[in-house]
Amino acid sequence: MKRSFFGSATPAFKYAVSPHKIEDIPMPEQAMLFVDQPKNRDRKYVIKIGDTVKTGQKLNVFDGVEATTISTVTGTVTDIQTYRSDYGQTYAALTIKTVNDDMDEAIVALTQAPALNTLSPYSSNLPGAPNLSVFEQYASAIHTVVINGLDDDLLVSVNQWAAQYLTSNIKAGVGFFKDIPGVKRVILTAPERMLSVVNSSGAEISVIEEIYPKVLPAFIMRDLLGTVLPAGDTTEKHGVTFIKAEAVAAIGQIVSTKTLPISKVLTVVKRDGSCQNVRVRMGTPLKSVFDALNITTQTGDRIILGGPMRGTAIYSENIPVLATTDGVTIQNASDIPRVSTDPCTNCGECIRVCPADMPVNVLVRYLENGLYQEAKDLCDLLSCVECGLCSYVCPSKMPIFQYIKLGKYELSQIETAEEQDE
Amino acid sequence: MSNAKKFVVSHAPFWHNGDSITARSYHTMIAAIPALLFGISTYGVPAARVIALSIACAMLWELGMNYINRQEPTIANASSAVIGLLFGMLLPATAPWWIVVIGTFLAIIVGREIFGGMGGNPFNPVLTAIAIVMLSWPDMLDYYGALVNYNPGFSMIYPLEAVKFQGVEAVSGISIVNLLIGKQAGGIGTPCGIALFIGGAYLIYNGVIRWEISISFIVGLLITAHLFNAADPAKYACPGFHLLTGYTLIGAFFLATEDATSPVNFIPMLIYGAGAGFLTVLIRNIGAYVDGVVFAVLLMNLANPLIDRLRPKPLGKVLENA
Incomplete structure (x- = not known):
């Protein structure tokens, strides 16, 4: 995935095909x-x-x-x-x-008769952390549920795996969403090669290109639903909610087998770039996952929750696998690209790669100087879909993505403070 | 949660495509090699001397500035070497040492560092320097006088000057093919059209420069030159002549395309390139100067921030007063 010194070919960001094989990590x-x-x-x-x-x-x-x-x-x-x-x-x-394991009675009762209002306070604990509270928050205004059959980062293949190999659970989960009042469409997005498997899910199938970042919600909204999401708005405001395939399968499991899903699938991206899917109890520290897979870590490595484009580097391997953890990536010290303090040379690579057509070259100048409000007003900071491609191509190796995330965070802090003042 | 192992943390993304400023600088220098070889083979050691001194001085000026600013040395990214190389290529082979030292000072310090270093310069540093040299020591860039002692086997006239003051008649003896293979007077790296075309194609192929700027520059220049030529063929030279003389090709591929001073959006790039081409012919044909590339590109550099505001609508932007 590196650009060679000679040659004009730019790497295409295709998703890795999810392997069928899955290894169970012991408790x-x-x-x-x-x-x-x-x-x-x-x-x-x-x-x-x-x-x-x-x-x-x-x-x-x-x-x-x-x-x-x-x-x-x-x-x-x-x-x-x-x-x-x-x-x-x-x-x-x-x-x-x-x-x-000793099951709590309250939760056993809950799983016996799952309903939207009883499940929704707990939904963030389910694998894939579906947010069911939006259906109550927006009353019956949510008319479309989009089930993402692909993951939101490269190399990670948890949702692919769930969509392909947990078909009966997916089907039950789709049924659950169809019964929610107000929901008119349940759409499952999947690449063409998965069509034969997902056809029986009961959901409306939308074929999407398997190219990053086309699978991010803003682009699915634009390309499949024909609605351009105004910058800074949530999809829910426009009646659409996005749910991971794994989360749908988890809800399906509760509906069909009356058991609480307490394990989730995790993609482990090893040092050599090879990926392996494992099934792991939520709450398992990453160290135990590594031990079970014979991976040793050492000082200078980088451990990333998530994939290479949008993940989060962590400083301790005692962090557990959470409901939202889809992948863990390990990088050798020698494979870590360094960021630099070089300034922007205005080469325009980021402009050409940005899928949201943002003026990244100007934006980054505002962000570098902490002018977050100007960045939002003049350079459309909130249009960013957070794909990370600008930092990926930057010859100056500027941490553009980090500036953008920080800018958005600072703006949200300012807004919260203003609301509290009122 | 104490842990003996120290992991590296940083922000996403965790991949990079490997492109770097250093790589881009080296690509530019590789692309300049054909034109440079031609210049050295024509003018011999004095040309090599000018180029070597120019590169060395440019890097030393940057190093000095790093020292004054108490910065980490940044010369390793070779960006000042590229500026030195290009400045040297614009000079005649007989340029004295002091003009090279002063010129690179003007390029690196005045043209770039005082604006905050790489990426901060509003004007192309090479052109800033050459423009100041041109205005301060006009004789230095008078290729007739400078190259009078050379006899490389072809008529050593500076075509643009000849055509400006004596009309098309004066250059009727020079064929387009001769211009293409560099049989004309000029700077060290500027006369050989074919070498510059090769260098430009290499840079475009490697994505270091944008074809939009180069092509629109050339097209803008050809169209304007054609209009003048059609109006008065005896006074104004044909488009091909303008394309292959003076700084046109080095301007189209190496100077106008400089990152910091050129636009990044598609339509602005076309306007910028075409505007520079148009102004070049305008200055050459009806302006006071023999070659218009330097001032044409500098003027478009000036307009760049304004032109570059023409940008596509970002995803999800809601126009309030549309």
Whole structure:
């Protein structure tokens, strides 16, 4: 995927074909659960070391905060720490010594009779973290559900795998979405080669090009639904919601087998670029995944949650596999492209590669100087679909994508502060 | 969560296509080799001397500026070497050493570094320098006088000057083919049309320069020259003559296409190129200067920020007053 010194060929970003083979990672001895930490400072823990949790149990961690996270393992809490993630997000990280599964009664009752209103508070715990609350938030205004049969990053093939090999669950899940009041269309997007498998899913099938970044929501909206999403708007505002194929399969599992999905599929991209799909209990630390696959890590490597274009580099391999974790990529120290402090030379590569036609060369000048409001007003910062291609092609190796994400984050912070003032 | 292993963290994306400023600089230098070889073979060691001094001085000026600014040395990306090389190629082989030293100072320091270094310059540094030299020491770029002692086996006249002051008659003896293979007076790297075409094609193929700018420059120049020629064939030379003389081709492929001073959007690139071509012929035919490329490109550099505002509508942009 590197440009050679000679030759004009630009690499095409095609998706890797999902292998059928899947390896089960054994239940780890120690699991870790992440619970969103409230932003206020006077938070009080109500959980303490030594408490036992059951599989499916609501995790009441903070006083006065209604729990939405459920445990995916049974065991004893041995440690409570704070984990800081990107852009100010913090989690309470509970380390749990695992024993054999013991299902929580409340969750068993829930899975026996799944319905939208009972599932939706827990939906973020399901593999693929579907956001079912949007159906309540927008009343019956959501008319289209788009199931993404491809992943939102290269090399990762979790949704592909789910769409191809969990067909009966997908079918049950599609049925669940069709019954939601107001939903008129359930569309499954899939590349041509998957047609024969996904045809029986019961959803409307849309063939999409298997080229990154054509599978990102903004482009599916434009190309398949004919609606150009105004910059900065959510798709839900326009009556469309996007759900990963894996999440649909998870809901399908609850509907058809009355069991709670507590494992998810994870694509492991190894040092040599080869990909392997594994099935892993949510909450398993990445270290246990690596151990099971005989991968050793060392200082100087890079571990990325997600794929090479849009993932997040992490600083510890004790991070667990979360409901949203679709892939983990390991890079050798020698394979890591460095960013540089070189300035923009205005070569225009980013302009030509940007799928959203943004004036990246001017935008980056505003962002470098922290002029986020100007970047939004004059250079359409919010049109960015966050594909990362601008940074990928930049000869100056500027961290353009990082500037953009930071700019968007800072703007959202300003807006939140303004709302609080009112 | 203490961990003995220290992993590298950075922001996405985690891949890069491997393109770099250094690679682009080397591509430009490779592309200049054919024209350079022709110049050195014609004018011999003095030409090589000018080029070598020019590259070395340009890099030293940048290094000096890095030192003054307390920056990490940036000369390794070879961008100043490219500026030095191109500046040298525009000079006649007999240029004295001090003009090279001053010229590269003007290019690197005045043309680029005082605007914030690479990418910040509003004008092409090479052209800034050559324009100042042209205005301050007009004799230095008078190829008649400069090359009077050479006798390479073809008529050593500077065609643009001849046609300007004596009419088309004066250059009727020079065939287009001779111009194409470089049998004319000129700078070290400018006379040989075929070599510059090869270099330009190489740069376009490797994506270092944009074909839109080069092609529209040439087309704009040809159309304007044709109109003048049609109006008065005795006074104004034919389009092919304008294409192959003076700085036209080095301008189209190496100077007008400089990244920082040229547009990046499709339509602006066409306007920029065509405008530079148009102005070149205008200055040559009815202006005061013999060659118009330098000022034509500088004028279009000036207009670049304005032209480049013509850009496509970004995804999801809502026009409020449309």
